[in-house]
Amino acid sequence: MSAPALEAAPPLARPRAAALLWPVVGAITALLVLLPTSALPGWMWKLPPSWKLPLAGEVSAFVKWLVDSAALGPLAFIDLTRAIAWVLDWPLALARALLVAGFTTGQGSQAVQWFPPLPWFAVVFLAVALAARVGGWRLALLMGAGLGYLLVFGQWASAMVTLASVLVAAPLAVAGGLMVGIACHRSPRAEKAITPLLDLAQTVPVFAYLVPILVLFGFGPVSAMIATILYALPPMVRIAAAAFRAVPEEVVALARMSGCTRRQFTWKVLVPTARPALMLGVNQVILLTLNMVIIASMIGAGGLGYDVLTALRRLAIGAGIEAGLAITVLAILLDRLAQAMARASERGRHHGARAPRRYWLPVLAVSAALWLAAFLAPPLATFPDSLQLSTAAWWDEWVRWINITFFDTLDAFKNAVLLNLLVPVKRFMLALPWPWVALVAAFAGWRAGGAGLALGALAGVLFIVFVGLWEYAALTLYLCGVSVLVAVTLGVPIGIFASGRERLWRAVEVAIDTLQTLPSFVYLIPIVMLFRVGDFTAMIAIVLYAIAPAIRYTAHGLRGVPAPLVEAGIANGCTRTQLLTRIKLPLALPDMLLGVNQTIMLALSMLVITALVGTRDLGQEVYSALAKADVGRGVVAGLCVAIIAMVADRLISAAALRLKRRLGLS
Structure with missing residues (x-):
């Protein structure tokens, strides 16, 4: 082997060796989940109160000082x-x-309208x-x-x-x-x-x-x-x-x-x-x-x-x-x-x-x-009541009919998803000790973007732990992770199927544009009426709100594959399935990763809204702080959600950039 070849070997060997570490990480994770909690110290799941940073109290005290005592010269x-x-x-x-x-002038009963x-x-x-x-x-x-x-x-x-x-x-x-x-x-x-x-x-x-x-x-x-x-x-x-x-x-x-x-x-x-x-x-x-x-x-x-x-x-x-x-x-x-x-x-x-x-x-x-x-x-300025319509009663009757007719089916579907997907994933996340999660996050950061990203991911997890919100963060990761998985599982095939069919893509684009313009609260109303409150209702609302980027970025990536590469594949006798799996999907994967990134961002933003339907994660912490006007509690819980979002964003963006470089697209 020539000297240049010998010099080139170590850089190629290191990524392969690092990639082989992921099965090891998975095996250790499974072992930690299966171990009884008594086998490890209790602080790995719940910090002692003396270890926690009193950040929420400090933030509340600072805001109270701003309101009561802070001044800019003579001006409070x-x-x-x-x-x-x-x-x-x-x-x-x-x-x-x-x-x-x-x-008008005046107020209340003394108000006089001039125009x-x-x-x-x-x-x-x-x-x-x-x-x-x-x-x-x-x-x-x-x-x-x-x-x-x-x-x-x-x-x-x-x-x-x-x-x-x-x-x-x-x-x-x-x-x-x-x-x-x-x-x-x-x-x-x-x-x-x-x-x-x-x-x-x-x-x-x-x-x-x-x-x-x-x-x-x-x-x-x-x-x-x-x-x-x-x-x-x-x-x-x-x-x-x-x-x-x-x-x-x-x-x-x-x-x-x-x-x-x-x-x-x-x-x-x-x-x-x-x-x-x-x-x-x-x-x-x-x-x-x-x-x-x-x-x-x-x-x-x-x-x-x-x-x-x-x-x-x-x-x-x-x-x-x-x-x-x-x-x-x-x-x-x-x-x-x-x-x-x-x-x-x-x-x-x-x-x-x-x-x-x-x-x-x-x-x-x-x-x-x-x-x-x-x-x-x-009287001209008032639209006639006789010309006004309302579909409120129709919507109420429609939902009532669905509840009566399909109650058993909907309830069975809800229970099946809860028992076979949501509950096991929830138990899995709560069983993970936080030190191991911090190490895995740091390892993922190192693999995706180097030492800087590894330290950032590690610092983010440790911040959440030491402000005392690890359990809420684990519940957030569970519900957000499952919702994103479902959204991607549904959205990617829709994007693949619609990308090569212009008329279908136009119809799909109208549908996802509508989903993105509907206010986030609107998703909760019919879903609550059909499934009542709980994690399943929150998951359905998050999936509907966050599925659009998974569809859009998948279709965009596939439609953006250079035509000469597709033509070369056809000239070499590739079938439609081979064109998709061996040419289009690998080249579209960086865009699809960015779609997953946006899906995560939307899922986290919707997660706080779903606190209204009974979830018990960081979103509920933020909403409870708003209800009680607790500034510090709300700010700290919000920062934890932001840290999760930023760590996920940096990891996926770095992975997408690395993949683009490997494919020669950047």
């Missing part, structure tokens, strides 16, 4: 937060006055005119049909409350995300400092920071709007930073040669060039804002979210589905409008087209006339 910190809330209340109050309450809100026909006219201008007659018809649904099914008033919040929260989140994205583009140090905060903001459950927001800003629509902005802002930052990095180098060089100042370069070159990608960020912000409306209703947002939450508490399935569908309709309308505005912005950038004044002046004049008509004849 709590006064500053309430001043911020007062400033943010102005645009929200204006939007609510325009769409919901009208312009009514925009009547429904004026809002419909304005929305349809805007849709027609940016998206053509098809979008105008969709807008009219969607708003008509809200009117006919009695959801108009609540929808306008929700729309008022979205119209204020979304622009603020977009503006904040854009500013932070510009800062990241200008300073690599700022981007390195901000990226971990974005990771944390996107993985900490929303319930975890509702409590501190409630304490600092008070109960009401403004606090709900602040929570919504914090929830929707991180994706805008990431999209803005990526869009600015994608600006062609020749555009940047031309701007520098032209002598642009930093301000001119930012607002006259960078932002206009990146506008199409930024509009995709706007679209994402709108969808996240609407996805937040039910959770925000817990701290005073009102609107459609409050209707869904109330229906869930009363188990009124019909009313809950109607309100949930209204949120979905609103999300679809705003989503399509944002996409049309992005396309119109791109056309305007290339062709220099601007919306002519002769279009908008008549539209605004007609809208003002309609508003005046509602002022002079108030």
Whole structure:
């Protein structure tokens, strides 16, 4: 053997030897589970109280200090937060006055309305005119049909409350995300400092920071709007930073040669060039804002979210589905409008087209006339009750019929899944000693990304253990793991089957788009009515919510396999099965891993919502902390969920990157 060959042998041998360690890890894991608990020290499952870090108490004490004693010079910190809330209340109050309450003076019985809100026909006219201008007659018809649904099914008033919040929260989140994205583009140090905060903001459950927001800003629509902005802002930052990095180098060089100042370069070159990608960020912000409306209703947002939450508490399935569908309709309308505005912005950038004044002046004049008509004849502003419909009774009757007709079948299916899947996996996870789980996580990190990732995974597990939440984390891993396994088992075959059939893929894409626009709480209502509360109900809701990425990324990876490789396989006589198993699936595997990653992220975000149906994991800890206004408990449990999400994200992303390099795709 030549010298170069000898030098090349050790690097190849080490990964093979490391891969052989996984069967050993599996054998030791099985042995530890089968051993009686008395064979090992008790602290390997439950830490003594003296070992635990009092982090929850420290966080609660810090927030109490902020509220009671902290000050910035002569100004108390709590006064500053309430001043911020007062400033943010102005645009929200204006939007609510325009769409919901009208312009009034005084409060309570002393309130006097000087001018009514925009009547429904004026809002419909304005929305349809805007849709027609940016998206053509098809979008105008969709807008009219969607708003008509809200009117006919009695959801108009609540929808306008929700729309008022979205119209204020979304622009603020977009503006904040854009500013932070510009800062990241200008300073690599700022981007390195901000990226971990974005990771944390996107993985900490929303319930975890509702409590501190409630304490600092008070109960009401403004606090709900602040929570919504914090929830929707991180994706805008990431999209803005990526869009600015994608600006062609020749555009940047031309701007520098032209002598642009930093301000001119930012607002006259960078932002206009990146506008199409930024509009995709706007679209994402709108969808996240609407996805937040039910959770925000817990701290005073009102609107459609409050209707869904109330229906869930009363188990009124019909009313809950109607309100949930209204949120979905609103999300679809705003989503399509944002996409049309992005396309119109791109056309305007290339062709220099601007919306002519002769279009908008008549539209605004007609809208003002309609508003005046509602002022002079108030009955016109009320949609006739005789034209309203409701499917609530039909939905209730349908679920009742299913329960009566298929109760034995549904109950048998539920018990079979519980006894044969959920309960064994739950016992397995609770039987694992935490030191072994920490070592396995570190080993997985070393195999996927080296020593740095190994230390990060180890530190994450140890943090969860020493704040005293290991048992809750094990239950989280069990329920999330089973749900992700089921979602991937169902989603990957659907993605494979639909990827090569264009018409079927279009239908599947519509279905998964609908699943992703439905508010997460809506999934719970029919499932609770069919299966009652418990881990099985939570698993079904998580699978429905998280299955979309497994389908989408699988189909995307298979459809993205280079055509020359497929043609080469056909030329060599490969059958359809051989093409799939030996060419397409291996090349699509990195994308499929990223789909699994996104499925895990969605499963963890839904896990906190399923705390409402009786789970006993970290999600329940976060929700209980919100119910008791325990800031420290909620924050620490939320951080544990975020750690699980970030460790899973880093491990799978590193494994996907390593696989791409092995396949020569990166």
